[in-house]
Amino acid sequence: MHSKPSNITTMIIKTRSIAKISLVLITSLFIFSSCASKKDVVYFQGTSDYETLVSDNSHTNKFKIDDVLGIYVSTLDPLPSAPFNLFKGAEEGGFRPEQLDYIIDKNGEIDFPVIGSVKIVGLSPEETKVLLKEKLKPYLKDPIINIRLKNFTVTVLGEVNRPGTYPVLGEQITILEAIGLANDLTIKGIRSNVLVIRDFNGTKVSTRIDLTQKNALNSPVYYLTQNDVVYVEPNQSAVSSYGLDNRATIWTSIATALITSSVLYLSTR
Secondary structure (H helix, E strand, C coil), rough: CCHHHHHHHHHHHHHHHHHHHHHHHHHHHHHHHHHHCCHHHHHCCCCCCCCCCCCCCCCCCCCCCCCEEEEEECCCCCCHHHHHHEEECCCCCCCCCEEECCCCCCCCEEEEECCCCCCCCCCCHHHHHHHHHHHHHCCCCCEEEEEEEEECCCEEEEEEECCCCCCCCCCEEEHHHHHCCCCCEECCCCCEEEEEEEEECCCEEEEEECCCCCHHHCCCCCECCCCCCEECCCCCHHHHHHHHHHHHHHHHHHHHHHHHHHHHHHHCC
């Protein structure tokens, strides 16, 4: 007479035990998959107070194929230098015409007024100034040459707060400044294995930098060049979260099926 309630009670106790065990296992899985130690997220570890770090980077940007340059030649008397500057249209109504840019072609050359083709690929801005001054000697006395790289951009992708392509207004930028433009790495970004993809006239070179180590300051990619791509990989927690999010419905269905099966199985005992 009293055996049936006893079986139901036993079934409820077993079902609750299964639920508790499942909850513990799921909670443990989330804890272990999301935990990160201090060494995974802190930049420049081991740096002491007042420590002097001497970087052996002698960084200067070199011009590449497809670079867009603004070059302006001036002299004390502006008339002699006028033929060596490219402008769109004529000066009208006191408005200065728009200056045209130079694009380094596939041969690494620009077509400069009067003096013709000049190969500047692989040269720094200062080296290009010296080269142009030498070629302008027969025409101008003590010319002043201003050169500006107009397509200096860097792209920051991956686990950063604001991925995108950013213009660089100065002549150089560090990887830290680029990451700063992207509002820093997220907590799920791997700081010890940041990838920099650099183009050398059609050849892609990949280099990795460990931002958790102070010797990152001496990395060949600490200073970025035009059109560099910085990619921050997600850590295992981010990958797991992504997978769990995409498969949430499936896991819910499986869990429901398991619980239902367990209840049916226990009810027959």
